[in-house]
Amino acid sequence: MTVFASDGVGRRIAYYRSVVRPKMTQRQLADAACVALGTIRKIERGERGVTDATLEAIAHALGVDPTRLRADRGPALTAVHDALPALSAVIAAYDVPEDGPTRPLRSLRAAVDEAVDWRLGAQYMRIVRTLPDLIAELTRAYHQTSARERSELAALLVSAYRSADAVAYKSGARDLSARLVELMRWAAPEAGDPLLSASVAYVRTETFFAARAHAPGLRALEHALDSAPAPNEPPEIAMRGTLHMRAAVIAGRARDAAAAATHLSEARAFADQVTEGVYYGTAFGPDSVRIHEVSVAVSLGDGHVGRALTIASEWKPPLDLPAERRSGFYIELARAQLWSGLADAAFESLKAARRIAPQHTREHPWVREDAATLRRLKRADSEALTNFAEWCAAT
Known part of the structure; x- marks a missing residue:
């Protein structure tokens, strides 16, 4: 220590x-x-x-x-990167866990809920410090328990893997992230909950983002939409909307403006039927869809960037949204502002993202790229900008 x-x-x-x-x-x-x-x-x-x-x-x-x-x-996240091998080791033994104690199911449930809160709040160091032992304990419990409790333990494993994956993916450990996604796909059917499987399809999109395989990623999400339960109750409605929201972003990355618009429209329609909240580990509702409108506009680029600026001029993410999502809005907005020649506004947005979720902001590759660009664009050296660029390791 x-x-x-x-x-x-x-x-x-x-x-x-x-x-x-x-x-x-x-x-x-x-x-x-x-x-x-x-x-x-x-x-x-x-x-x-x-x-x-x-x-x-x-x-x-x-x-x-x-x-x-x-x-x-x-470096702020040296501890995060140093802890990733421990995560790798524990998931490698997903089917042959070491012997050891396990807490009652209610205690494990509370521990996983706490890890989900950390993920939504971008508290990555807390996750890597806790998750290796928690995943090992959940794995032991899963293999030792009766069939009656196994389905819930499988669901808890999915949530724990997802929290670990958030750190791996955001830290650039893409191979580890892909392995965690595959473990989610292994455990989700054991939980017997179609909505949980749909949430895993949402997370799986990361592997397509990482590989820049946007068209296959869009097909995978559309397949997940076809398989998702009918949207009769709020959780089912939110899950449908969540998948459409994700599909809109990956369609934007594929520069398929028509598909992006269609999926955004569907996401808005479902968002209007539920209150903003966290459903199966993902924030969804009208505010989340609006943030994704900015993301889609930036992904499409060219003549679409103005839409991001228009949204930002009329609306800001409310404080009750998860910190990671709010910071993501300002990171996306900063890129739109930078592309539009609004360098000072872009820097203000990056600083806003840092205030909201510093660990998420520092690890985001766009932040490093944009901070380096801003530093080059400045005619006079700005101490604040220099400090920011050094903080996020911009080169």
Whole structure:
């Protein structure tokens, strides 16, 4: 476990607590981070070091990326990348798990729900720190349990694999991501829930994005739509809409404007029938569809980019949407603004994405590309832009 030296870390914590978050007392920070008040006081005075787990908890409570508090200011997600081999090892043993204890089903369910929340909130370091052991425990429970509980454990495995996949995919570990998707496809039928299988089809699209195989990806989603349950109740309606929403984006990547428009229209129609919420691990509703309109416009490029700017001029993602989705909106918008010659607006959008979900923003390849472009376009060196570019490792 890494322990960061006290030099500088405590001062930065005190600064963000008292200046950036001026209403936060040491007691409030301690409570929010689940750290002893005395520990917070000693860290801020420089009387003790801080472990990576404690630093992450404090950063989360302050609403900042952990790297802003570190003394060495090294790569923010080094810990994420270092933890990926542990995920690889545990999924390699999906059919031959090691012996060990397993918690009751209700405890495993709560742990998986927490991991889903972390995924939606782009808390990738928390996921990689917890998921290897959780997946191993779920795998043991699945192979040891009675047939009566096996279907629910299979569903929990799908959700756990999906949380792990979010980190792998966003971190660029595409082979690991593909393996996790295949494990989702293995476990989903065991759960006996057609909607869960449909949600896996949604996630599987990542493999087509990674391979730039957009036309086959669109066919796979259309096949999933044909197989999905009839949209009679909100979960079924939301799942249909979710698949159409995803299909619109991959159609946009394929530069098939007609197909993208058709799927967006279908997604809007289904979104109007449900309230915005998280269905089978995916946010869906009118606001999510609007965000995907921006994504489709950027994917189509050329004469479609103006649509993204129009949406952004009239609407902003509400705060109750998952952080990863909101940050994605600003990342897509920044690209549209950059292509439209609005360099300053693009930088503001990238900063907004960072404030919402720093780990998601830092790992997004478009952020690095656009930050590097902005840095080249600036006639005068901007300290803020330089700091941002260095933060996201833009070259």
